[in-house]
Amino acid sequence: MQFIAYYRVSTQRQGISGLGLEAQQDIVEDYIRRQEGKLLHIYTEIESGKRDDRPQLLKALQHCQLTNSTLVVSKLDRLSRDLHFLSTVMKSGIPFICCDQPNSGTLVLQVLAAVAEEERRMISERTRLALAAAKKRGVKLGNPRLHEIRNSCMKNARGTWQKNNDEFNQAIRPVIESLQQQGFDTYTALASELNRLGFKTRYGRQFYSATVRNILLGQDK
Known part of the structure; x- marks a missing residue:
């Protein structure tokens, strides 16, 4: 294995x-x-x-x-x-x-994961109650730079998404090119063979002709 x-x-x-x-x-x-x-x-x-x-x-x-x-x-x-x-x-x-x-x-x-998730929920609930108690005592909560931080996080997330997208395309493109050499000469034929072989897109979905075309042309967004 x-x-x-x-x-x-x-x-x-x-x-x-x-x-x-x-x-x-x-x-x-x-x-x-x-x-x-x-x-x-x-x-x-x-x-x-x-x-x-x-x-x-x-x-x-x-x-x-x-x-x-x-x-x-x-x-x-x-x-x-x-x-x-x-x-x-x-x-x-x-x-x-x-x-x-x-x-x-x-x-x-699944049962073990459900137990772990319940433990996480209980931790979150205890944290929420502790924050509520602190607020009641007059403790100021929150971050005045929250908007700035949120914008920065969104920018980083977009950059990470594009990087992951490019890396996936680089990984799957040689597979597609190999199929082309085997005689699969249309986008539709390539998509069908990828699906038959069990490959999935970056989003875990099946391939379509447009998906294959965009990957090969470097236009997958």
Whole structure:
């Protein structure tokens, strides 16, 4: 089996120090070794598990898709604490393994993710109550630079979207060009063959002739 490893640490400090990262690596490498598998690549994310817009995870899933590999993580909470997001990964059709639950089926993983999501909700609720109590005591909440920060975040998000879009196109374009060399000489034929082979667009959808044309012409927006 071929594997793509995904590691996640919650803070920049953990990413630099390796705190928490080495343990994940040991668990994953031991699992792959016992399976006599091959580790093709590693993706490491420095991000909160609460958020779903994680570019390194997107790259890992795309890599799995393009190489017919299995995504492997050390623990379920390294993938996500959000049930909806975990379900989306499951529905993508990309196989994945959680080393702490290697023999669990989809139903068990969904139950475990639901429990993790409930824990996150309870933490958020306690935080909300604490903020409400602080406000009642007269503590000023909020950031006067909120509008400026929001605009900056939106600008960064647009830049990240375009970068991810370009990277996906660069990854899938050689596949399309290879199909062209095999005789698939129209956009419609290329789209049909990509769908038959199980490839998905960056958004997890099927390919259409216009999708293929835009990728090849560098116009995919």
